[in-house]
Amino acid sequence: MRQKPVALVDFSAHEQDGKKDRNFVMALARGLEILRAFRPSDGLLSNQEIAARTGIPKPTVSRLTYTLTKLGYLSYSERLERYQLGTGVLALGYSSLASMGIRQVGRPLMQEFADDTGASVSLGSRDRLSMVYLENCHGQGALTLRLQVGSRVPVATTAMGRAFLAALPEAEREYLLDHIRRKDEQAWPRVRQGIEQAVADYQEKGYCISAGDWERDVNAVGVPLVLDDGSDVMAFNAGGPSFRLPREELDRHLGPRLVNLVRTVESRLSSGGAQ
Incomplete structure (x- = not known):
């Protein structure tokens, strides 16, 4: 259909x-x-x-x-x-990105993470039913996804998108889920199940996983970042080819490490580290 x-x-x-x-x-x-x-x-x-x-x-x-x-x-x-x-339009976009202290704080940590793990590490923000990449780091010599700043990925099936959804107040999340459902009624039962599992994982572990849900051979972990003033929710992810990053690796290493990265970003932002 x-x-x-x-x-x-x-x-x-x-x-x-x-x-x-x-x-x-x-x-x-x-x-x-x-x-x-x-x-x-x-x-x-x-x-x-x-x-x-x-x-x-x-x-x-x-x-x-x-x-x-x-x-x-x-x-x-x-x-x-x-x-x-x-x-x-380009001038507006670059001005917006340049004003985001989160990128200045996050990029060195993201690059270190990527170099150590071989994963692609990204920061994104929601636009409609997509997550838009605001920053992206790759490890040297790693097999990485062909995504860059400005790339869009689905909210519903990616680790980044699910992390974003998991951090929203329930009413806001249900509002978005209704729009996701209407976009593809046939896929909705499977999509909803994945999102519900992601919310439960986030509440228990602090991170969400997408293992082959967006692209069959791509695994990733996502962690949300709620800005201190509550004005916005962003999300980080780390992922790559499933043969390099099996689900066990996400749970054992990448998930907990990405949680630590986001907590570090939060701490530095709250202490004025973006200045």
């Missing part, structure tokens, strides 16, 4: 008691949805392709892409009649 198409955002959700939210700027929301429509694997996109991905009418897409191009957030190929993300 094919997965149900899921729009990037439900604009009708921004209503209160059947009335439009007067503080919600629809034109801005639609412009941002157009920027979100571009994926790392994409070439250039036409207005028609953007309209299909976002559910925004093509005439509206055409006006918004024109405006975004004028502002530098998109660039336009006259020959191909298609768009790609412009330097304005």
Whole structure:
């Protein structure tokens, strides 16, 4: 069974008691949805392709892409009649990453972990039903996954995503689980079972495992990081090919060590170590 198409955002959700939210700027929301429509694997996109991905009418897409191009957030190929993300978006992204003290604190610890274990070690944050990689470290000579900063992986089946879900308040977690269920009803029973096990593992051990649940030959462990002010939840993971990192290795070494790494990051952040 094919997965149900899921729009990037439900604009009708921004209503209160059947009335439009007067503080919600629809034109801005639609412009941002157009920027979100571009994926790392994409070439250039036409207005028609953007309209299909976002559910925004093509005439509206055409006006918004024109405006975004004028502002530098998109660039336009006259020959191909298609768009790609412009330097304005890159500048915003780099500014955001540069302002995250967690990356400055975490990267040396992550690299040491990767060098010692041969695992890929990553930090990510949620965007919709994906986790977006904000930092990624590999050990020298290790067989690693082809993921980099900006890569997206599923929340539901990866160790990073499950760690994120496990750290959420129950109401927020159930809200996301409902969206995950609607995206793929057929896979839902198996997916839900994996998430419930991950939550139980996190509560007992401090980490979650994904052993072949995302990709058949990939095993990983994940640990959430709840920022001290409660403003956000991020997650770390460590993983690699299953023949190099069997589940027993995750439980015996990688899981406990990743918990220690995250506790160290928390301690340094709270003491101002990111400054």
